[in-house]
Amino acid sequence: MEVNNFCSSAIVAQVLNGKDNYENWKACAKNYLWVRDLWDVVEQTSEPPQQEDKAEFKAWSKRNVAALHAIQISCDAIMLSHIRNMTTAKDAWNTLAQKCQLPMKEETSVARFIDRTHMLELLKAVKEHALESTKSVLTSHTHLANAVIGDSSFTTFHFAIFDGQLDMIDEFLSTMSEEHLKMLDRHGRTVLHHAAMTENTKIAQSLIRKSRELLTFLDNRGYIPLNAACLGGHKDMTHYLYNMTTREVLLSPENECQAALFVCQCINNKWFGIKQIYDLKATHIYAHELLLLMSKTIAASDVAQFDQSSVHQAMLNAAQRGVTEFIVEVIKPNIDLLMVLDEERRNIFQIAVAHRQEKVFSLIYGLDAIKYPLIAYTERDYNNMLHLAGQLSPQSQVKLQQISGAALQMQRELQWFKEVEGIIPPMLKQHTNKEGETPYEAFDRSHANLVKEGEKWMKDIAQTSTIVGTLIITIMFAALFTVPGGPDQDTGVPLLLTKKLFKIFIISDSISLFASTTSVLIFVGILTSRYTAPDFLKSLPNKLIIGLSSLFISIVAMMVSFSSTVIIMVKGQLEIVIPIVLLAGIPIGLFVWLQFPLLVKIFISTYGPGIFDRKMKQWL
Template identity: 85%
Template sequence: MSKTITTETSQLSVVREAILNAARWGITEFIVEIVKSNIDLLMTLDSDLRSIFHIAIAHRQENVFGLIYGLDTAKYNFIPFCDKNDSNMLHLAGELSPESQVKLQQISGAALQMQRELQWFKEVEGIIPPMLKLHTNGKEETPYETFDRSHANLVKEGEKWMKDIAQTSTVVGTLIITIMFAALFTVPGGPDQDTGVPLLLRKKLFKIFIISDSISLFASTTSVLMFVGILTSRYTADDFLKSLPNKLIIGLSSLFISIAAMMVAFSSTVIIMVKGQLEIVIPIVLLAGIPIGLFVWLQFPLLVKIFISTYGPGIFDRKMKWL
């Protein structure tokens, strides 16, 4: 009889350790199947007195943490838990531990890494009762103090990353503004000597030139203003959640539009000048597409990542149902 009990205890210990490891590595399916067979296994704690949800937060495993939304009211049995260091869930979300840094390496750019950390902190903050938000742990720190201390270096790295992009893009935007502004006063065909009205005013290609030149000028001006806003930002931690990404999205998008419009203006001017000589027009128009392609290749993936990270569906599944 004692051997049977010992065997069952040993097997249960193995299962509990497997659940904890699954939480660390983000193996959600395993946890769901095991817990469905025995709901009491949800109360499994590791040596630091952390539940699978605390472990998921510490290791930044969003899929495992998302299981807490499938517990409905039962999730409030886990939220008040504190580990052996008296840290609650929000403390763990605010701590940039070695485990969480491993997950952050999958995200390119310090600013986007900082945004992801803020998304985690805000998500956990949303389910934590107000009294726990000011709870101090063994280091006598509130969750907010833990976050500020732990992320101080990442904030500096994010600031440098943002400013490097903004400074480089500002130079490009300023050059485009200068070129497009000058082009408006040196229109193809020149002005009428008596009236000052452009001679080719009624030509469709000339209208395309004027419209694309104006779009390029306005878009590049917008991009420069956005990048100046990035350079002069306060760079508080919360700025990395929405404010700075929004400015970067608008700045890069406007810069792309300005470059594309500039190439259209250039191509329309060439067509007017060579008067339909296709053997000259076609190669020049194709070459004009190279700068647009280079921008798409170099900067568009970054723009997409920032857009999805800021406006996408998010990494947390709040509608999960699994029990």
């Protein structure tokens, strides 16, 4: 084979050795043809001729050098380290075949030359869930259980796995040996890797019962089935395979990277991520062990290994998603990760600000003087940390959706801006970004629509509450001049003035009148307020708290006044009093259900401890 042809086929080996060159692979190879080509060249260079035959030896040397060179240039740094000092293409190929677990030529031949008619019959039976027909075909043609479909690496067994019929799987397994289950496709995957890409844990159970060793096989990306399931985001399958993969496997020295990769993938697939790991390890104890083990592994890796790993991206993902435990434990022994940057050249604290992750941002209070260059850093578009706090990005809007009400959302944005403003150097407060905006100009522009939405939200509440408050004022004012029992005709003094219930009526009526009047005046003030951005931090929330609180007090007092009047009128007849008093509690209950949670949220947001932990203990 010519060197150029060999190199074309060798490009495909890049996929198996860590380089993603799928388009080139499609262009130069079909099915297992490239394996055959490479194998043929290796066979041609297997045994050197006698050196006495100089012409033949020279030709062999030329072929060997060309083949060895083509194999070496197809490898990444890690795989190249295994064959760097080898002198023959055969040795290099055999080593790579062992490391990557490539399919052998004999397996390829069997897979390619099968009876297509019987294969189609089997696929149809599987698709139609015809168990007897499937059993008949597999009994007559047992080799079809592992037959490759067309030019893909997809076998008939894989087809049955993704079809999801457990009885079909058991029928296939009855005709297959344990060695058949361990066969690898061109991507180095076993059948358990394929099953891990589904949510059908019962199929995985059947495969593991046949061979537990399947749990430890690595595909060409270096993933065991557990990590393949986690990468695909299959929660149930991940939990099942995690329970089936023993502690010894995950914590063994040769599998340290698997444990680290599992934690990274859990972070990438948020909330069945770190939280569930910690929940699971509450019974198994070693959640923290995984994290510490990963940190030590990272600290012990060289530059090449570090660059090949996904630690950099995992750290950025942790900052975006607010996984503070991961950030702290990994950075402690790997201080250089404190300086990682994303594609926009933002550090982890700038990312936290952009994504509004207050727990990650609060970690900056637990740093010593090293925090100052991180605070003052500007990203690719010359935005400093205050610019990012002032920009209402899509990422920050996702976090804002967790807060009800545009006014409270605006208040939270102001709290973020004020918090960052309090820690950055004064010179950066007037710093302009690539668009020529200061942080304050960026904030005003970015939040203009949110200010309008907040104004509308507050005015809607104020208008509705004003109507309710006005009705209560009217009723309570009129009730004072139509007191129960009536007045004395000569003096005009109420006849029941000395009664305790009458005194309760007078006091509760007065409280309701005063509270409702206060609420109406406050809501009128909200309707006539100026709506600038800073007003949403304290001024407007304060008014809303006072207005809603006054309205709540007025409703409660009105119901007390009504109940006391009813008791006076019916003269203690409990069969009438009790139902009426219970009914009087319905309006109070409705207000508590509909409006009180909002009042509590506003109060906590305005006067609560805040979302930032300024007393963070030093952790680095």
